[in-house]
Structure formats: structure tokens, C-alpha cells
Amino acid sequence: MISRRDLFHSLLGISAASMIGCGPRVIPLQGELLGPDIGLGHRLRDRLSLVPAHADWQEIPVIIVGGGIAGLSAGWRLQQAGFHDFVLLELEDQFGGTSRSGITGSFQYPWAAHYITTPMPENMPLIQLLQEMGVVEDISADGVPVVAEHYLCREPEERIFCDGVWNEGLYPGHGASRDDLQQKSEFDASMSTWAQKRDAQGRRFFSLPIATGSDDSEAIALDNESMLSWMNRQGWTSPRLFWYVEYGCRDDYGLPLDRTSAWAGILYFAARMRTASKDSQDVITWPSGNGHIVQHLTSRLSDQLRSGQLVCQIVPPHNQDEPFGTTVVAYDKQRQQPIGFRADRVIFALPQFLAPHVIQDFSARTGRSTADFQYSSWLVANVHLRGRPQENGFPLCWDNILYGSKSLGYVVSTHQSGNDYGPSVFTWYYPFTDISSMQSREKLLKLGWADWADLVLADLSLAHPDIRSLVTRVDIMRWGHAMIQPYPGFVWGPARKAAAIPDGTIHFANTDLSGIALLEEAFYHGVRAADEVLLARAS
Amino acid sequence: MINRAPLSLLYLNVLAIATCGLIYELLAGTLASYVLGDSVTQFSFVIGVYLSAMGVGAWLSQYILSNLARYFIEIELALALIGGVSAPVLFLAFPWIDWFRPLLFGMVFSIGVLVGLELPLLMRILKEYLDFGDLVSRVLTFDYIGALLASLLFPILFVPYLGLVRTSLLFGMLNALVAWWSTYLLRPLLSSRGLERLRWRAIVVTLLLGVGFFKADQLTTLAEENALGGKIIFTTHSPYQRIAITQKRLGFQLFLNGHLQFNSVDEYRYHEALVHPAMLGNEPPRHVLIMGGGDGLAVRECLKYSSLESLSLVDLDPAMTQLSKKFEPLNRLNHGAFSDPRVKVINEDAFIWIGKPGPQYDAVIIDFPDPGSYSVGKLYTTRFFRLLQKRLKPAALVSVQCTSPLVAPKSYWCIVRTLEATGFHVRPYHAPVPSFGIWGFALASMSEFDSTPLPFDRVQGELRFLTNDVLKGLFELPADLQPMDSEINRLDNQALVHYYDSEWNRSD
């Protein structure tokens, strides 16, 4: 077994390990270790044994497989186009995938995705969804959406804990040298320049969804090197700047600088700057994070939604024009029986790596390999508190970052509701950016709830020495294969481009088809796949 | 068996216990007059209860027939504990309980009984060694010296330098130490059974009180007292804020997180100016909402209208609204506002409360603290004001306290402009309040309105500051309070907090 100190050292970094001596292992009273249903995963492997009874077959023109943002958005689009003859099958009891949220009493909190940025005028479909939700109240004359005040992240938005005090902002400016600050402003200027760049067709170099941006060779060339090497080439040396940029890469991609494509690294900053004068598009968030969008979409679709359905097999038709020729077999968790669907079209809204496991003869027939699709694993903890912890410096924000820790800090779920006192739930994020340095992935998987809870609290006690006395519950979610990795060469490489092309009657929709994991991308692919299906049915 | 030297030490015991006894009595009397007001009454009651309890103790002493030394030490320990914690317990308990007087007099009575037991027992212990005349004269001499010491040092030394809480704990410790060294002094009279235990108990009591003594900083710090510029007669740390009440020669003052909320000497100017413009401008108001204002002073002004049928007061902190009811001087200042059956107190963050559905009001008084933090700044945002509008009858008037337009003009006009940005018609006005300086307010309504108020005959009860002419004058802005532009305060920019921070820091 790994010692506690070694574990902390490798998972949290130096600063956390150094304080373990004074922190006893105090485990909160309650909590759970959550994660995908492993038993069901095995059923996916043994899918051949599942044959639905004759009475358990249904004919449904369109089946959506997977109820994350991509699948739900596809359903939303179909319904918007007046098409209601579809069913969405989701494995978990809850919809939303990596955008799902939890609720305990009156507290709502995210389980992974927790914000979006205000869409640019280019992203009309998303603006439309947000309008329908009442999040966008108006659209100005130049097409810029006006977001309702209470959905914009409330001030104070973010702070960073550095040298024993909290300071406002994401950049660890406290104690920074003149040179550090100089390099930071050079970096900001450079990002602003990229944000202003337009290609010959007038498209932004960096835009969300990325499909609305440019494929100009100057932009794409950035994808061939790592963010680290690109920054080195700019002559930057400030450790604080590297930390700041790496924070962004870990936050959005779960990757360290040397494994993030420079194109993706710049996208993180430049795609969110609309004009030179404004630093970044405003953050939109809810107590339940992006679970709020999931709630809206599921309430719109309720009739078509089926949860607890593990889709095990999709068999394409011999002849594409054969009505109801595509079969989908799912395992109904509640009835503990397989059920079957015959459909004209299927929207596969699962991550790509599942395609060969679920779609019959996928690799042989399409000649595609999913090996290039690499994913980051994450740990997310929801820490329930009976009161607010003691702290030093700038007051509690929505996003709270610990400089030097390998965690990403925590988001305060009660912030957006204007609730500033008493009990709260802090959502703590941890990307496994360098699992290789851990003894092994298996060992990590063997860690139990108590080990993880200990780790989470050790990290939080760096900034809040009294946090252990306030914790009532720690729930932990292990996300494996949760976030597609934009490592150098992937986003603009051949595998990603090929993956979005329909396989006969099977259409693909998932955020990983963009090479980056964002709501904007999942939504884009959901809408795109729905449009493909609508078009195919029309012809 | 007790030789000569320890005998004189025993007189020191008399001195110590006499001092302690009187100190406890003085503490109780002082504390009661702080929190209940009316010092003559409180002091007489405390002294009366204390003296009669001493008589009870002396009478009870006859039933103690053997083991005198042992009983004496036990009594010292009990006294150390009860006397030592008396002031902190009373301080902490009084805003929370309805039976403060029974608690106070119960404590005074127990202390009196124990003190009444002490001397008779000690005299009976000593009578073996002295003739009766000597005994009485010496013991009484030291008793009176102790009393003299206590009554001189208490006001000169202990109250100003230690405060009531620490004085109480200190003398508890002294009592416990007397118990401890008596186990040595009176050793020949004590059986060895349980002696070690007794000593340990004495040590534990001393240590406990000692810990309390050093932790008492969390109750009142002298530094804070200096900062607030008056003697602190009450403080508490609620989960929301630090509440402190100080006393000066004239009147008392309430501080929240170190910021003055009112001075009893001139608060009527502030509260009359805050409340009456909103209450007078329209039809006689029947349903009124106050947000903030947990001191009940704005409630007092609203209760001067016989048209009032219901008044809801939303204040974050139950400790504050409780205090306004239980702290007698404040309860008297607000005319027992919280005992009026029409008044309903809601302890909730107004930002959360206003977002829920509920009835509409004829008039709203907004008396939040100054926007010095984000958690208060949210209460002055466009979001908050828009939610407020859903709770207003069409012609309702809203008055808002808006910090000082002279010290913090940007902040002041930011509040006015933010109200306007949400569709309110706004009339800025101001009033001089000596403890605060020139103070700023805003009167707002969703309907067009005239700021010339109706005559005052609607007001029942005395107004000390406002007259019709004065009120009209408050809406005249002098040259140094002229309007200016400002950013609009929104949840996602909290512009007001930034203005406020820079303006008040500059003025400090």
C-alpha cells in the first residue's frame, strides 16, 4: 500500500504533503464513492447473450443513444423541428452525463460541468436555447445576447490562495515580481491578438463551437506543438505565468501544458474574448452548474426519455433504405431484461471509444480506429458543510483556487443563489493530469472512499484549517474517460474529422468529436446530428 | 495543631474570600444595570437578594456538624465555579433566554448562600485556637478590609482594565486557589481520604477558569473597546456579525462589525428621516415592510401610524432582533417595538427572502448596513430592486438609507442611479445626524410622486426632529451634494462595493 504522505505528495503536490504532519486523518461521518455502474459495463462486453423476447421489440423511427448534453440537444432539435417520433436511451438513472447535478435538501450542486460563457453572436442555436430558458433576455442590435443578471456569475467571481492569503482573481499576483507581471501582460496582449484575428472568409481564428472558427493554416499549425513549447518559443519564463496557463489547460482539458496542443491552449483564452477591450465573455452559472441546462432539456423532452437503459448493441441494416432496418438492443436495468428497437436512424451520442463495443463490426466496416481518442479521468467531490470555514483575505468567491495544489480548488454551489451564510456545498475538482507518476492506475482505483475524503480535506485545509470540523458529508465521483484530450495533433488530425461522418444510418454526436469537452461542443454536435437525421428523413 | 504561622495565613483567607464575595455582588449589580438599565433598582435588588442569601447561608451553617474543614474547601470550590462563571454566563445567556432575571437572581442567591456559609465555618474552625473576642474582632477586621479592597479596586482597576467577564473569571480563580492552599493549611483537620482528589479538583477548576480568562478575548477585547471609543457593555459574535454595544456618558451606541449603527442620543433624527417620508406620501399605509433595521428603531416610527395593520421586519440576524427585545435599554429606546402584535420578525437574508413569492406592501423601509462587503452590496443591486418591485403595491413608497453623500458621493449616487435603472422614480434627500454627519436617503416609487408630504397629523406620538418645513428642506440638495453619474450596481459587477471601499478608505 502507498503511504498517506506519498499519496498526498503525488496527488496534491509538495505544499499539501508538507502540511500532512499537522493534519490528522479525520474522516467525515458520511459519504459515498460514486461512479459508473461497473456491473453494467461487463454486460456491455457480454452483449451477445442478450436477445430480447419477441414481445419486447418496438419500431421507433429515431433512437438517440446517450442522454448527456449531446443526446439531449439532439432531442431538443428534433422536437423543435416538429418531430416527436423518437426515444432517447440513457444508461444511468439520471440524465446529463458529465453535466449532471445533485440535490440534497434545498442545496443543488454540480457533479462535473458547472458553467458556460456567454455565447458570441455566431452561436445562434445556443442563444436560442438560452432564450427559451429565460437566461438570455434580449438580443442587442449587433446580435449580442443580453443575459439576465442573476444568471451571470455574481461578483466576487474568483480568488486564489497564495502564501497564506486569498487574493482576487485567477492569476497569483500576490508576491509576483515586475517581470512576472510584465510577462503576464505580454501573454494577455498575445491572446487578445489571436482573438482579433480573422481568416479570409472573415471567421474568427478561435471560436466556440470550433466549427464556427477558422481552419486557416496559420491557426492549425499551432496544433502541432504543445502549449509548453509554444510558450517557451515566445521567450516566457515566469513560473506564475506557466502555472496560470496550465491551470486553464487542466481546468478545461485535464491536461498539463506539455500535453496540451498550443491551438487548444490558446483557444481556452482567445475564443472567449469578443473584443479587444473586454477580457473574457461573462460566465453564466447556476447552483446546479450545467445541470440546470440538463433540467431544462429533460423537462422539454420528458415523453421521449428512458433512463436505466444500457444500450449494448447497434446493428446497421444490410440495405440502408430498408424501413426500420437498424436495430438497437438495450438492457433494461429495472426489468433486468433486454429490449429491442427497430429504427430508421440512430444518433450515437456516446463517447467515440464506445463505438467499437456497441456498433456491430464498426472497425471492420468503417475502417476507423478510436485509438486516437484519449480521455482524462477526474475526481469530483461534493463537500457538505454545516457552516462557512475560517479564512484569510479576499472573501469567498464562486471559484476558489489553491496556488500550487494539483487540485483545481472548489466552486461554491450556494454562491449564485446569493446565499452567503451557513451551510453550503463546495464542489472540489481534481483532474488526473499525470497518472503515470502514480505507482499505477490500478492502485489509484483501489483507493476507497475514506482515502479520497482524506485527500480532499487535506487539500482544502491548506486554506481552511478548520474545515474538518465543519464537514458533514463528502461524496466523491470518479469519472473515468470523462474528458476528451486535445493533445498535440488530435484536434486537427484525421481521426477526429472522420469520426463525425455518419456510418450509414448511424449519426454521431458527442463533445469528443470536437476534441475538446465543452457544453458548446456537445450541443453543437447534438444539433448537427439531429439536422442530419431530419435531412435524411426529408429526402 | 495549627501553629501560629498558618493562623495568620488563615486571616489572609478571610481577606481573599471577603474580596471575592463582594466582587461577585458588584459584578451582578453592574451587569444587571448594563443590560436591564435603571441601575438604582438593579443594584438594590441585587444587594437585597445577596444579603438575604448570606443570612440563609449563615443559618444553614449550623447544620454542618463535623468535617468543617472539608466543607469549607468544598464551598470555596463551588463558589469559585459559580462566581467565576457568573458574568460570562449572564452575558452570553441574556439575549437568548426569557428567564434572564430568574437566572440572574438565582446566581446571586447561590453565591450569597455560599458566601454566608464561609465565615461561620471558618470561625468555628478557628475558635479552637483563639478566645471568642479575639476571633470575632480579627475575622471581622479582615472581612471589612476585603470589602473595602473590593469596592475600591472594582471601579478603579478591574472594570476599566479587565472588564466584567475577566474580572469574574479572575476572582473565581482566586477562590479556587484559596480552596487549594486550604487543603495544606487545614491539612491537620482533614482526613487523608480523598484529599488528593480534592486538590486535583481545585487545580482543574483553576485551570478551567484560567482558560476562560484567556479565551475571554473572544467576548470583549480591550483593543476593540479602544477602537469603538466607549466602554463595551455588551458584545456577542453571532454567526453573521459581531454585535457590540458601548456606553458613553450620554447614551449608548450599537456597532455591527465595528461600524456604528446608531447612537441613542441622536438616532431619532436618522430614523424619523428614514421612515416618515415613505409613510406620509400616500394613502395611510396599512401593510409595511422593513428590511434590515433589526434594532427596532424604524419599527418604533412606523408604529406611530394607527392605520398600520401589519409590519414585517426582515433581518438576517436573530441575535440582533432578540437583543433589541431583551436588552432593556434598547427595548425601551424602541418603545418595545417587538412586543407589538402587529410586528412580525423574519430572520432571513433579505436577498433570499425577496426572491420568494409573498404579499405586496404599501410602504417599504430599507435600513441595511452600508455596502462595505459583497454580501451587503447584493442588497443594493438592480436584481434586488427588481425583485422588490414585485412586492410593491402600485403607489407604494420605498425609502432607502444610502450612506453619506458627503463622504461617499459616488456610492450615494450609485444607489440612486441603480434604483432609477430599474424603473423607480427617485427623490434623493439627506438629514444631519451628529453621530454620523450628513446622511443620505432616497425615496422611490414605481409611480410618479410628489415629495411634498402630507401634513403630519397622521403621526401619533411625538416627532423630535421633523416638522413640515424641515422635511421639505431635506429634499433640497445643497451645492456640495449635487447629482453625479455613476455605474449601475449589478450582481455581476458589485460596482457599489468598489466605490464604497475606495471612498471610505480615503476618508479614514
Ligand SMILES: Cc1cc2nc3c(=O)[nH]c(=O)nc-3n(C[C@H](O)[C@H](O)[C@H](O)COP(=O)(O)OP(=O)(O)OC[C@H]3O[C@@H](n4cnc5c(N)ncnc54)[C@H](O)[C@@H]3O)c2cc1C
Ligand atoms: C469534471 C468535468 C468538468 C467539466 N466542466 C465543464 C464546464 O464547466 N463547462 C463545460 O462546458 N463543460 C464541462 N465539462 C465537459 C462536459 O463533459 C461537456 O460539457 C458535456 O457535458 C459533454 O456531453 P456529452 O453528451 O457529449 O457527453 P457525456 O456527458 O459523456 O454523455 C454521454 C451519456 O451517455 C450515457 N451512456 C454511456 N454509455 C451508455 C450506454 N451504453 N447506453 C446508454 N447510455 C450510455 C452516459 O451515461 C452519459 O449520460 C466538464 C467535464 C468534466 C468531466
